[in-house]
Amino acid sequence: MLWHKAWLETRGRFFAGLALSLIVGFGVIYDFRATERLLPLVRSMDPAALDTTGPIGGAIKEAIAAQQTFRGFVWWQWYRQNLTYLVVIFGALLGAGGLLAKSGGATLFTLSLPVSRHRLIGTRAAIGLAELLAIAVVPSLVLPLLAPSIGQSYSVIDVVVHGACMFIVGSVFFSLAALLSNDYADMWRPVLIACIVAAVLGMLEYIPAIAPFGIFHTMNGETYYRQAGLPWIGLLVSAGISAALLRTAAVNLAHRDF
Amino acid sequence: MSESLAIETVDLRKRFDATDALRGLNLRVPQGSIFGFLGRNGAGKTTTIKILLGMARPTAGQARVLGLPADDATASVTIRTRTGFVDENKNLYDYMTVEEIIRFTAAFYPGWRHDLEKRYLRSFALPLHQKTNALSLGMRSKLSLLLALCRGVELLVLDEPTSGLDPAASEEVLQAIVTHVSTEQLTVFFSTHHLADVDQIADHIAIIDAGRTIVSGALDDLRGQYRRVQLVFNGEAPDITFHAPGVIRVRRQGRVLTALSNAGGDALIEEAMRFGPVSADVLPVTLKEIFLESVAVED
Amino acid sequence: MIFRPNPSLGVPIYLQLMEQVKHAIETGALRPGDQLPGIRPLAEELVINPNTVAKAYRELEHDGVIELRHGAGAFVSGQAARSKKTADSVRTAQPIVAAAIQRLRERGLTDEEIRRLFEAELAGLTKAGGRGV
Numbered sequence: 001m002l003w004h005k006a007w008l009e010t011r012g013r014f015f016a017g018l019a020l021s022l023i024v025g026f027g028v029i030y031d032f033r034a035t036e037r038l039l040p041l042v043r044s045m046d047p048a049a050l051d052t053t054g055p056i057g058g059a060i061k062e063a064i065a066a067q068q069t070f071r072g073f074v075w076w077q078w079y080r081q082n083l084t085y086l087v088v089i090f091g092a093l094l095g096a097g098g099l100l101a102k103s104g105g106a107t108l109f110t111l112s113l114p115v116s117r118h119r120l121i122g123t124r125a126a127i128g129l130a131e132l133l134a135i136a137v138v139p140s141l142v143l144p145l146l147a148p149s150i151g152q153s154y155s156v157i158d159v160v161v162h163g164a165c166m167f168i169v170g171s172v173f174f175s176l177a178a179l180l181s182n183d184y185a186d187m188w189r190p191v192l193i194a195c196i197v198a199a200v201l202g203m204l205e206y207i208p209a210i211a212p213f214g215i216f217h218t219m220n221g222e223t224y225y226r227q228a229g230l231p232w233i234g235l236l237v238s239a240g241i242s243a244a245l246l247r248t249a250a251v252n253l254a255h256r257d258f
Numbered sequence: 259m260s261e262s263l264a265i266e267t268v269d270l271r272k273r274f275d276a277t278d279a280l281r282g283l284n285l286r287v288p289q290g291s292i293f294g295f296l297g298r299n300g301a302g303k304t305t306t307i308k309i310l311l312g313m314a315r316p317t318a319g320q321a322r323v324l325g326l327p328a329d330d331a332t333a334s335v336t337i338r339t340r341t342g343f344v345d346e347n348k349n350l351y352d353y354m355t356v357e358e359i360i361r362f363t364a365a366f367y368p369g370w371r372h373d374l375e376k377r378y379l380r381s382f383a384l385p386l387h388q389k390t391n392a393l394s395l396g397m398r399s400k401l402s403l404l405l406a407l408c409r410g411v412e413l414l415v416l417d418e419p420t421s422g423l424d425p426a427a428s429e430e431v432l433q434a435i436v437t438h439v440s441t442e443q444l445t446v447f448f449s450t451h452h453l454a455d456v457d458q459i460a461d462h463i464a465i466i467d468a469g470r471t472i473v474s475g476a477l478d479d480l481r482g483q484y485r486r487v488q489l490v491f492n493g494e495a496p497d498i499t500f501h502a503p504g505v506i507r508v509r510r511q512g513r514v515l516t517a518l519s520n521a522g523g524d525a526l527i528e529e530a531m532r533f534g535p536v537s538a539d540v541l542p543v544t545l546k547e548i549f550l551e552s553v554a555v556e557d
Numbered sequence: 558m559i560f561r562p563n564p565s566l567g568v569p570i571y572l573q574l575m576e577q578v579k580h581a582i583e584t585g586a587l588r589p590g591d592q593l594p595g596i597r598p599l600a601e602e603l604v605i606n607p608n609t610v611a612k613a614y615r616e617l618e619h620d621g622v623i624e625l626r627h628g629a630g631a632f633v634s635g636q637a638a639r640s641k642k643t644a645d646s647v648r649t650a651q652p653i654v655a656a657a658i659q660r661l662r663e664r665g666l667t668d669e670e671i672r673r674l675f676e677a678e679l680a681g682l683t684k685a686g687g688r689g690v
Contacts, residue, residue, distance in 0.1 A: 001365035008353055105349040109402075111313045112343035113366050114335050254331075257274075257314035292606050433604045440597040440607040457564035459606050478569040478612070539677050542567035 002120065006127040010094055014131040017090035021083065021139035028078045029146050032070060036150075070152040071225075074143060079162050080220040087136055087170035087219075092194035094128040095177035096187045100253050107258060117254045125178070125246060132170055137163035162221045165231065169219035169238045173198060175245035182252050263322075264289045264413050264445035265310060270319035272305055272469075279305045281469035282319065287447055287462065292439060294456035294477070295449040297466040298553055303449040304346060306466075307417050311343055324413060339367070342406030346417040348398040352391035356384050356401060360408075369410030378404040378434065396427040403431055407438055414438075416448035420455055428452070432459055453545050463545075467553045473520075477545075484543040485523035489515045489535040496533050502526050507551055518543065518551055560603065570605055574613035579622060582633060583647045593623060593631040 066072040099121040100107060110120065140163055143154040173194045180190035205214035217223075218234025265287035272280040280302045287293045297303050308314040310323050312334030321328040323337045350359055364370040379386070382400040390398065399419065406414055414435075420428040435446055436459055450456060456463060456477070464474035473480065483504075489495065495515040500508065504521025515535075517526055523540035530538060562573040581587040593599075596614060600607035614631050617623045624634045661671050 001362050005351070005362065008351075105347065106351050108308075108313060108343075108345040109350055112311055112338060112341075112345070113363075114339040115366065116331060116335050255315075258308065291608075429604060433601065436604055436606065437601050440600050454565055457570075458604060461606050461608050478571060478609075481567060481569045484567075537677065539673060540680050541673075541676075544565060544567040546565075547567075 002115065002123040003127060006124045009097070009124075010128055010131060013090065013093045014135070017086065017093070017131075017135045018138065021086050021090075021135055022142065024082050024086065025078070025139040025142040026146070028074060028082065029142065029150060031077065032073050032152070033150050035067060035073060070147065070154065071158070074154060075162075075220070075222075075225045078140070078143070079166070079225075080222075083136070083140065083166060084216060084219055087132070087166045088173050088198045089191070089195065090135055091132050091170040091173040092177040092191045092198075093187075094132055095174035095194075096181050096190040098181040098253075099124045099178050099249060111258060118250065121250045121253055125250070128174060128178075129171060132174055133163075133167045136166040136170060161224055161230065165219055165221040165224070165235065168235050168242070169215055171242040172215070172238050172245070175242045175249065179245050179249040179252075182249055182256075262289055263287060264291075265293075265321075265323050265447055267306070267310075267321045268319055270306070270309065270321055271317045272302075272309065272314070273317045279469055280309075280316070280319075283466060283469060284471050284474075285464055286474070287445065289445050290443070291462045292435070292446045292460050293448070294460035294463040295447060295466070296451075296453070296456065296463060296549060297449070301466050301553075302469040303466065304417055307415055307449060310415060311338065311341065340411050341413045341415055342409045342411045343414075344399075344402040344406050344416045344419055346421070348395065348402045350390040350398065350402065350405075352389065355387050355389050356393070357386040359390060359401075360405065363405045364408070367409045367411075371408045371410045374438075375404070375408045378407065381434075382430065395422045396424065399423055399427065399431060400434075403434060407434065412443060412445065414444060414446045414448075416446065418450055419448055420450065420452055428455070435459065453549060457545050465549055465552050472552045473548065480520075480548065481542065481545075483520050483522060484548055485519050485526075486541045486543050486547070487517045487519065487523045487526045487530065488537075488539040488541060489517075489530050489533075490537045491515070491533070491535050498530060498533060500526055500529055502529055518547075560599070562603065562605065564605070570609050571613040571616065574610065575617055575620075575622075578613070578617055582622065585648075587633050589633050589635050591633045593633070595630055 063076060066076040100110065100117070111117075137159065140159045141156070144156045144159060147154045176197065177190040177194045180193055181187070184190055201215050205211050205216055211217060213234075215234070215238065218231045218238060221231065223229055223231045263286055265285060267283055267285040270280050270283040270285075271278070283302065283306060285306070295303055295306075305314065309316050309321050310328050312328060312331070315329050324340055326333040326337050328334060328337065351362075354362065360375065364375075378384075378400075382397075382404060384397060384401055384404070385393075390401065393401065399422075403416075403419065406416070416435075419435075420431050423431065432455060435448075438444055439446060448455075448460075460477055462475065463477050463480070465472050491513050493513065495510045495513055497510065498508070498515065498517075500517060500519075502519070502521065502525035504519045505517055505526065506520055507518045509516045515530075517530075519526055527538055527540060560574060560577050562570045562577070564570055566573070578587070578593070587593075593614070594602070596607055596610045600610045603610075614623065614625060618625050618631075621634060624632050626632060658671055661674075662668075666674075
């Protein structure tokens with residue numbers, strides 16, 4: 001019954017995240033069609049001949065290079081940008097509200113039930129993370145499904161691997177929001193703070209020295225995209241941070257007075 | 259620590275940051291009793307209840323519920339399989355309907371009483387398909403009580419069960435408690451400001467103030483022991499210092515001297531006769547007077 | 558049977574119940590052999606603690622006023638027949654009390670004052686060392 005309760009309390013956010021991601025995912029497919037028409041123009045432009053120097057110029061060069069193929073387009077637009085934002089935001093949203101969810105002020109009722117706090121917290125965390133995993137993977141399935149309709153193809157394996165990277169890094173923001181929710185009664189401040197942290201980390205990644213160690217570098221699976229293997233270290237570190245944050249939140253709650 | 263006490267606390271202390279909420283609270287709740295827990299706002303009643311149910315941890319001292327230590331996390335789960343609770347604000351999951359929250363709660367108690375569920379649903383007239391946040395306070399109180407009574411438990415801990423209720427709803431709640439006690443093996447521990455409720459159904463009480471127990475015992479014994487002695491004199495009432503034990507308060511107003519005693523009135527009357535009063539009355543003391551005098555003395 | 562204890566009086570409820578049962582027997586409303594309400598139904602009807610009703614019945618049995626027959630219930634005892642004489646004296650005493658109260662009211666005393674006077678007088682008998690029957 002605890003699973004059912006956790007589901008009832010998070011399903012609104014979950015469905016919103018799923019729906020939004022599906023819509024944006026659809027958009028990616030048909031965006032590519034528009035981009036395709038520009039491709040001949042783009043291909044005729046020799047990237048090396050572009051008179052661009054500096055970080056912005058470099059970014060433009062990268063963008064053009066990447067989006068020459070459908071796989072590249074998907075990686076650049078969907079994983080590197082849209083889905084990253086969605087997973088970070090909905091990761092935080094699903095983690096916020098507390099692992100001993102406020103439930104309309106009925107915390108004392110919940111605590112009067114014959115279950116340990118660890119079980120209450122564990123159930124809520126598990127449901128939230130499962131929902132985040134679904135958001136990280138399911139909307140992306142639109143790509144292999146609908147790619148043929150525009151004359152392209154996309155590998156399901158890519159969806160699974162990228163989804164795993166998205167989920168593992170996204171869970172860091174889930175856990176961060178959960179930890180912050182221990183101290184904030186409302187849901188919005190933990191989400192806001194988690195997003196600010198994400199923004200700061202994102203901006204730091206523009207510094208070339210930091211870029212390969214950045215959290216988002218792991219999240220969008222760049223090394224995998226470039227056929228250079230999975231970002232194992234990044235994934236392990238993210239998983240470790242996420243677990244540590246979650247454990248801190250849980251221990252804190254287990255000993256708290258209500 | 260004996261098993262025949264449903265609840266026992268010894269020198270229970272609780273400190274929140276800079277405030278001492280409980281300062282050595284002693285409580286003995288006999289099994290099978292209906293126990294009224296009285297005190298002013300902020301005296302520490304809700305804090306005590308939270309500690310008993312494992313929602314908060316004591317700073318020092320001991321608390322045992324049904325023989326088990328309340329501050330041990332594992333024992334606390336066992337305590338809660340045998341205890342029903344109703345909180346002050348009667349808050350329930352606002353996104354669940356009456357039926358859903360009943361099914362939800364029932365899932366945690368293998369001994370759930372479906373017969374009682376049917377009976378109370380009918381007698382409380384609870385609308386099955388309404389969300390709990392659309393219910394009035396009276397309805398939520400009755401629903402909370404149903405959820406506590408149907409668990410098939412041996413102890414009920416109720417925090418202000420009749421607060422905010424009109425007399426009819428209040429009586430329904432009291433009647434459900436009394437009926438339940440008469441047919442099941444049950445101890446009821448309830449905190450309240452409604453002294454009339456305590457007068458009506460409690461057989462034991464404790465009055466606490468500033469985190470300590472001031473008065474406790476069987477209600478009938480207290481009613482037998484507390485007496486108000488009223489003496490009227492011809493002239494100004496003399497300033498009598500009573501040597502009899504149990505004198506709590508002596509007041510002089512013009513020709514009248516009133517003394518409150520918790521050891522009967524006979525000894526005081528004997529002493530007072532030496533001063534030649536015109537009239538001497540020994541009067542029973544209401545619970546309200548006991549309460550007011552007990553918490554006032556502490557000031 | 559109409560029992561109406563007042564919980565807020567400061568007098569234990571079980572004593573009030575005992576007095577009301579005795580009074581009912583004295584006025585003949587309850588006769589020897591009559592059955593009293595069961596402990597649980599009475600507690601539920603009056604919305605009072607069943608232990609209180611049980612205590613009242615136990616004390617009444619101890620005083621010989623009622624009999625508790627195991628499994629059958631509580632019955633007014635045959636000994637209550639002894640108080641038939643008392644029932645008559647109580648019945649004839651009532652108009653005397655009524656008249657006294659009426660006279661005191663005419664003098665302007667409130668019912669509360671009258672009650673206190675009676676109680677003080679009776680307490681005075683106790684003080685003097687004797688308890689009138």
